[in-house]
Amino acid sequence: MSTTADDLREEVRRRYAESARAVTEESEGCGCGSACCSSETSASGVTQAVFGEALYDAEQRGELPDAAVLASLGCGNPIAVADLHEGETVLDLGSGGGIDVILSAKRVGPTGTAYGLDMTDEMLALAQRNAAEAGVTNVHFLKGIIEEVPLPANSVDVVISNCVINLSTDKPAVLTEIARVLKPGGRVGVSDVVAEDRLSPAERAARGSFVGCIAGALSKGEYVAGLEAAGFEDVSVEFTHEVADGMHGAIVKARKTDT
Numbered sequence: 722m723s724t725t726a727d728d729l730r731e732e733v734r735r736r737y738a739e740s741a742r743a744v745t746e747e748s749e750g751c752g753c754g755s756a757c758c759s760s761e762t763s764a765s766g767v768t769q770a771v772f773g774e775a776l777y778d779a780e781q782r783g784e785l786p787d788a789a790v791l792a793s794l795g796c797g798n799p800i801a802v803a804d805l806h807e808g809e810t811v812l813d814l815g816s817g818g819g820i821d822v823i824l825s826a827k828r829v830g831p832t833g834t835a836y837g838l839d840m841t842d843e844m845l846a847l848a849q850r851n852a853a854e855a856g857v858t859n860v861h862f863l864k865g866i867i868e869e870v871p872l873p874a875n876s877v878d879v880v881i882s883n884c885v886i887n888l889s890t891d892k893p894a895v896l897t898e899i900a901r902v903l904k905p906g907g908r909v910g911v912s913d914v915v916a917e918d919r920l921s922p923a924e925r926a927a928r929g930s931f932v933g934c935i936a937g938a939l940s941k942g943e944y945v946a947g948l949e950a951a952g953f954e955d956v957s958v959e960f961t962h963e964v965a966d967g968m969h970g971a972i973v974k975a976r977k978t979d980t
């Protein structure tokens with residue numbers, strides 16, 4: 722029986738709901754092991770900082786409730802590259818336990834707003850609790866899918882996301898939605914898993930699962946072409962660390978055209 726896009730999305734939702742429940746119930750780890758984006762232990766037994774909290778510096782972790790840090794399942798640190806300013810409106814696609822929304826809210830200050838969008842009720846509840854504990858009030862968590870963002874056109878200054886776009890079953894729709902909600906001249910600063918162009922989709926799938934943030938990764942060339950087709954300029958995709966053979970954590974940046 723073939724797996725449809727709806728089946729895959731439901732599988733993603735179920736796995737990340739489990740992960741949120743594990744953090745909420747204070748059990749060890751993300752609760753779904755290698756079935757979620759998570760740090761892996763090498764043959765030498767050393768845990769490699771390829772996913773999660775280790776990608777944030779100690780100062781940033783110090784600004785956050787423990788549960789927000791523990792829930793981190795990203796593959797980079799979009800706040801480090803998004804260059805946020807006071808008063809800006811930020812949208813985090815697939816906000817999970819809220820780590821990047823809370824950090825964004827602190828950067829844009831009381832005159833700015835940070836939105837987190839996620840489809841998983843358990844993650845949204847965890848993020849709300851974490852934001853309340855962090856004492857940030859300029860945050861809004863929205864339930865929805867990143868392929869149909871529930872915000873008006875031209876309403877956001879910066880779109881961030883951390884290891885989520887690879888989980889989408891319709892990436893052109895996500896990139897089109899980012900372009901729609903951004904104001905003219907608005908910026909994208911996304912962390913994601915990205916494959917080297919030499920790897921076919923089958924070769925990417927051989928290196929890890931879809932829910933584990935590997936099989937659904939775009940290649941660098943596909944990312945650049947997709948963003949340009951959606952109306953972005955100054956597009957760059959920079960590999961930061963290898964997460965599997967030929968697959969990398971990457972910082973993706975772009976700017977919506979001014980007109």
Ligand SMILES: C[S@@+](CC[C@H](N)C(=O)[O-])C[C@H]1O[C@@H](n2cnc3c(N)ncnc32)[C@H](O)[C@@H]1O
Nearest residue numbers: 737793794795815816817839840841866867883
């Ligand atoms: C790998 S986790 C990353 C969470 C968070 N960005 C972080 O850095 O910890 C993926 C998150 O994206 C959400 N997600 C995955 N696909 C989604 C989609 N199509 N629409 C909305 N949320 C999605 C999941 O519910 C989960 O919370």
